[in-house]
Amino acid sequence: MNTLHQSFNVHFTYDVFFSDRLFDPTNSTLVDFLKNRHSEGFRKKLLFILDEGVTTSHPDLLEQIKAYFAPVSSVDMVPDLIVIPGGEGSKNDPALVDQLIDAIDRYGIDRHSYVVAIGGGSVLDLVGYVAAISHRGIRHIRIPTTVLSQNDSGIGVKNGVNYRGKKNFLGSFAPPTAVFNDSEFLKTLDDRDWRAGISEAIKVALIKDQPFFEWLETNAEKLAARDLDAMQYLIHRCAELHLNHIASGDPFEMGSSRPLDFGHWSAHKLEQLTDFEIRHGEAVAIGIALDSLYSQRLGWLSEADTNRILNLERTLGFSLFHPALDGDGVLKGLNEFREHLGGQLTIMLLKAIGKGVEVHEMDTELIREVIGILKENEIQPA
Incomplete structure (x- = not known):
């Protein structure tokens, strides 16, 4: 019998940043991260997906994000910032998976671009799963907004959605490209x-x-x-x-x-x-x-x-x-x-x-x- 054997290792690395007022124009943490990964002659896209609960508590957030990236020439931010329901219900809704995959397709988000999720653990799980199954894996950035997601789920390597009444029945192991913990979001938690x-x-x-x-x-x-x-x-x-x-x-x-x-x-x-x-x-x-x-x-x-x-x-x-x-x-x-x-x-x-x-x-x-x-x-x- 003739047998071929294959073995290889894949190296993962990512940073968890701790910051305050991430989208303040004087805070360069996020933009510096992106500039350090800039490829000459190639402009990477950013697709933002936000937890509705976060945008309700921070009504100026969408405009702050747009203003933050307006002077940044090294990336192209998709003008449509997508807001979706948060909480565990977001992981129970297959229509949301289709909606986000459609956005990735429509805006041409490729494997050198970034999907940026801002929200609690459920939204991060959902968005990470969608990023992992689109084009066999799109880079995703997490910006956790709850205590639970900043200290646990948002900094780990798991993504998933609930299916057939079972928690995280569908999912992937796909580490984020980076995690940005912003303490400002904690102040508005109930x-x-x-x-x-x-x-x-x-x-x-x-x-x-x-x-x-x-x-x-x-x-x-x-x-x-x-x-x-x-x-x-x-x-x-x-x-x-x-x-x-x-x-x-x-x-x-x-x-x-x-x-x-x-x-x-x-x-x-x-x-x-x-x-x-x-x-x-x-x-x-x-x-x-x-x-x-x-x-x-x-x-x-x-x-x-x-x-x-x-x-x-x-x-x-x-x-x-x-x-x-x-x-x-x-x-x-x-x-x-x-x-x-x-x-x-x-x-x-x-x-x-x-x-x-x-x-x-x-x-x-x-x-x-x-x-x-x-x-x-x-x-x-x-």
């Missing part, structure tokens, strides 16, 4: 979106960084009171931990391990069961509480540390129970979590604060018991 993104910081601290968890405890009241300096530190540290994991682990999830999805197996199902009325970060907070209590019931996590986790979430204003947890619907999330990657079921639990451990089976009766404990101790958000 309290739910401000709070929701903090759950991803709790998650990564619990599995990777005990000192960061202790910092969260110390600064919980500041964060709850919307202290911007505290939030900027949280976002930077959380982003750093996520990026370090992507670089050192399995960025395209070729195995069965998903350590950064601690608390997520139930969270994803809870989102679906509530028709996405609950925010992703709110569902993750409940999932963290559930899996922390489960770890305690296994005898791994001390009662004192478990209470520290639950008290931190409550201080931040999270509710740790939702009526959709009643019944066995959420238990279906275990198999769906396994199906998403295939192979073994692999769930991250806790041995201690800052130390995660993977297991390959979960006791459904024990899960029901833990849900019952959360229900008995339900505390509504402030």
Whole structure:
């Protein structure tokens, strides 16, 4: 038998910039980035796609973007800035995928051009997916506008949309060309979106960084009171931990391990069961509480540390129970979590604060018991 063998590596690199008032004429961060990638004699195009919630909160944003790029001769900005609905609903609408692909086709956005997404994590997921499947991959730039997208989803390598009632059933691994975190967008978030993104910081601290968890405890009241300096530190540290994991682990999830999805197996199902009325970060907070209590019931996590986790979430204003947890619907999330990657079921639990451990089976009766404990101790958000 005659066999040919092929093996090659593909190198990915991108920067996450932290800035303020990105489209202020005196802020050259974005335009300098584009100028550094200018090719002589070739003008790259920019197609902007914006989250409607962002343009509502920042009504001058469209004109600011146009004015910012007016004196820039090295790129051609498509005059039609596309505004689409935000939130998880955007990932449930196949018509939006077609609409954005049509815009890419109509304006001749090629593989040397850029699609620029401004919005929350759902819009970034959608736009990244559209960019990845158009022309087999168009470069995309992310400008996250929520805590959750600035510290987690917007800086990672995943894109996707929901399909057949399953979260991120269609998707791609396509790293952004760059990410620009602008703290100005955080100031107009409502309290739910401000709070929701903090759950991803709790998650990564619990599995990777005990000192960061202790910092969260110390600064919980500041964060709850919307202290911007505290939030900027949280976002930077959380982003750093996520990026370090992507670089050192399995960025395209070729195995069965998903350590950064601690608390997520139930969270994803809870989102679906509530028709996405609950925010992703709110569902993750409940999932963290559930899996922390489960770890305690296994005898791994001390009662004192478990209470520290639950008290931190409550201080931040999270509710740790939702009526959709009643019944066995959420238990279906275990198999769906396994199906998403295939192979073994692999769930991250806790041995201690800052130390995660993977297991390959979960006791459904024990899960029901833990849900019952959360229900008995339900505390509504402030």
